[in-house]
Amino acid sequence: MRDRDFITNFEIFSTIIVTVIGVGIFSLPRELVSTAGTDGWFVTIMAGVGTYFLLYMAYKTIKSNGYNKLSIILENNFGKILGGILAVIFVVYNVFAISIGMRIFVEVIKMYLLEKTPTEFLIVVTIFSGIYLVRSKLENLIKFNEVSFWIMFISLGMILIFTLNKADFSNILPAFSNTPYTYLVSLKSAVYSFAGIEIIYLIGPFIKNKSYINRTALKSILFITIFYVIVVVFSLAIFSKKQTEILLWPTITMIDSININGAFIERWEGIVMAMWVMFYFTTFSNIYYLSSDIIKDVFRLGDINLSSALIAPFIYVIALYPQNIAEIYDIGNKFIPPLFIYSLIVLPIFILLFGKVRNTGSRGKAIFLLLICIVLTGCWDKVEIDRVHLVSIIGVDAGADIGKKKEVMDIKPTDPLTSVDLKKFHVTFGIPDLSKLEPGKGGILQDKYINVDGYxxxxxxxGAIAKSSRSMRFSHTKILVLGENLMKYPESVKEVIDYLQREPSLNRNMYIVMSDGDAEKYIKFNTPAEMSVENYILGMVESDLKNSTVIPVTLNDFLVQMSENGNSIVPRIVMDKDDKNIKVSGTFAIKSFAQKGVLNSEQTSDIELLKGILRGGKKVIYLDEHPVDIRIDNVDRKIKMVQRNGKLVFNVDLYIEGQIKNYYTDNEALSVNKLNQIQHDFNESIGKECRNVVKYTQKDLQVDPVGFGEYVEKYHPDVWKQVKNNWDGTYKNAVININVNTNIRRIGATK
Incomplete structure (x- = not known):
């Protein structure tokens, strides 16, 4: 017979954590940022403090009742009938919570991995996996939690490290800019994310060292709070506030957007789904066991196997009831909050204040259950590769009917649009021709194309799927080309942006470029240098990434910029007059979802310099009638802002480190005076360039590619509140001073 008290301190710690941190962690950043903005991390800390007091109250409830089970505590204090009713209501909350969570879990699995697998089948498999764990007794559940803890958080910790290269932690600014009422409203969502602490009622009676329960509970809440804060901060740092607000599951998108050149993991969907399964299943199995155990005791069933089987149909029905993802969240928001308040606030207070207090003195299965979690991420709806088109490049142009507003206005919401032949968009899909790669034979991969018009x-x-009789996959898409004519129709561009944000299968690391003319012409371009045009364009963009002649923009970067205010700058590809060559030439400036103008390569490089993100490249000055090439190795930018005479005055200080790469043989650079002269001339030259490009973007294009508005919003929130509604006018009249300080560290191998 087992020792009644068998749960160690670390097992308490790990069980509370893996039960609380479920799949809600993947949507938590959106929920908090939607209400508290950039202060979502602060609200999380407040919620952590409040949750500890709720957990402490549950602990006191157990302690004051002799460390009995919850069902026994309720029966002893309120009698068999009333105590049983209170216990069943508690179970209703838990069953409802895990059922809603299960439906969200299944919907995400279908969206990212098992698109054709029936929802009912996934729910049944998950329930039966939970039943198996419940039948394997509490010891195995605790071991499962212990092993899962290390797998979950070591893996996710390493994944978060991989996102650091995309993070801009200034996105969490401004801080503490909300009203107390806003914090209170946000606190509600944050506290609900700590649901699961009721697991203490299951493990409390079986803890070895009961004097350390409170201390261990505090550590677990501290760990959860810190983890939540990290996830919220990283989401803001990578997506910014606006993009985080509109993503259903920011944490999933954040992991899926990881791109590590040369890494052994090319696509992260499998990793994401493995984490998704693990995070849900630990919550589900623990709460399922708690609910089954209470039902067993209340109805004197004698065997938890029977009670778990009785609960299963209710989980299935509740999980399957919502018709769509919106209804899932709507039902959850209506019913879970009051049940949460009852179970974690009202019930323990009721017991402590009004109850009759009576003070009375195998790893093998865990590993098997972990394997179940991994198996659940398998490719059950596999499709042979010859039945799939792996889209490598996409071009979007304006369709023939994109400007026909009258025809569109005549269409009623109740009219079937499928019967309307509206050619609003002309889309070209470039697809590698896999038939060229035959088994046992060499082959060169070439592209084939599908052109489709659509509303x-x-x-x-x-339409492309219908034409080719094959499904389309976008996870390997490398380039998205937006046609210049498309950008003349802002409302249509918004539709394109919405699709790009909404479609989860798109590779967020693909590069976006805009074409000078129709995108289709570029996608079908036959280049002598590469067999596929996407590799040709990709090579140019990544080469320019090193040479600083353009600012490469990924889909994730583009969506973040456009969600802020509809503004962005996108690399521009052009074709020479003879249509024999493609090159990247500067950038298109986009404002309010429309093309505003063009920045040439030099102006684009200056924008990178002013943003402080220049990764290299060179600048040239003329000295003694000879060019002096200076390679820029490092750039640091500082901005300060003051208000003067009703205008904003920005002082931009650029600190540049570089080395001389070219001079002329009849002169020497190894001289303090000569270097000082070169540095002075370089400062003046770069200063003029930067002032000219700022004047052009500020006065002529009226766009803000440097991010002065973003700076004001983050570092001067009070000023931003005054000017945000008329930022265009404020920015146009702002005074921008630029000061360049160059330090030439090296002069090469000669004097």
Missing amino acids: SIQDAVS
Whole structure:
């Protein structure tokens, strides 16, 4: 017979953590940022403090009742009937919570991995996996939690490290800019994310060292709070506030957007789904066991196997009831909060204040259950590769009917749009021709193309599938080309942006470029240098990444910028007059979802310099009638802002380190005076360049590619509140001073 008290301190710690941190962690950043903005991390800390007091109250409830089970505590204090009713209501909350969580879990699995697998089947498999764990007794559940803890948090910790290269932690600014009422409203969502602490009622009676329960509970809440804060901060740092607000599951998108050149993991969907399964299943199995154990005791069933089987149909029905993802969240928001308040606030207070207090003195299965979690991420709806088109490049142009506003206005919401032949978008899909790669033979991968017109991008995708009789996969797409004519229609561009944000299968690390003319012409371009045009364009963009002649923009970067205010700068590709060559030439400036103008390569490089993100490249000055090439190795930018005479005055200080790469043989650079002269001339030259490009973007284009508005919003929130509604006018009249300080560290191998 087992020792009644068998749970160690670390097992308490790990069980509370893996039960609380479920799949809600993947949507938590959106929920907090939507209400508290950039202060979501602070609200999380407040919620952590409040949750500890709730957990402490539950601990006191157990302690004051002789460390009995919850069902026994309720029966002893309120009698068999009333105590049983209170216990069943507690179970209803837990069953409802894990059922809603299960439906969200299944919907995400279907969206990212098992698109064709029936929802009912996934729910049944998950329930039966939970039943198996419940039948394997509490010891195995605790071991499962212990092993899962290390797998979950070591893995996720390493994944978060991989996102650091995309993070801009200034996005968490401004801080403490909300009203107390806003914090209180946000606190509600944050506290609900700590649901699961009721697991203490299951493990409390079986803890070895009961004097350390409170201390261990505090450590677990501290760990959860810190983890939540990290996830919220990273989401803001990578997506910014606006993008985080509109993503359903920011944490999933954040992990999926990881791109590590040369890494052994190319696509992260499998990793994401493995984490998703693990995070849900630990919450589900623990709460399922707690609910089954209470039902067993209340109805004197004698065997938890029977009680778990009785609960299973209720989980299935509740999980399957919502018709769509919106209804899932709507039902959850209506019913879970009051049940949460009852179970974690009202019930323990009721017991402590009004109850009759009576003070009375195998790893093998765990590993098997972990394997179940891994198996659940398998490719059950596999499709042979010859039945799939792996889209490598996409081009979106304006369709023939994109400007026909009258025809569109005549269409009623109740009219079937499928019967309307509206060619609003012209989409070109470039697909590697896998037939060229035959087994046992060499082959050169070439592209084939599908052109489709549609009233939306999704309609075009459906049309392409119908044309080819194959499904389309976008996880390997490398380049998205937006046609110049498309950018003349801002409302249509918004539709494209919405599709790009909404479609989870798109590779967020693909590069975006805009074409000078129709995108289709560039996608079908036959280049002598590469067999596929996407590799040719990709090579140019990544080469320019090192040479600083353009600012490469990924899909994730583009969506973040556009969600802020509809503004962005995108690399521009052009074709020479003879249509024999493609090159990247500067950038297109986009404002309010429309093309505003063009920045040439030099101006684009200056923008990178002013943003402080220049990764290299060179600048040239003329000295003694000879060019002096200076390679820039490092750039640091400092901005300060003051208000003067009703205008904003920005002082931009650029600190540049570099080395001389070219001079002329009849002169020497190894001289303090000569170097000082070169540095002075370089400062003046770069200063003029930067002032000219700022004047052009500020006065002529009226766009803010440097990010002065973003700076004001983050570091001067009070000023931003005054000017944000008229930022265009404020920015146009702002005074921008630029000061360049160059330090030439090296002069090469000669004097």
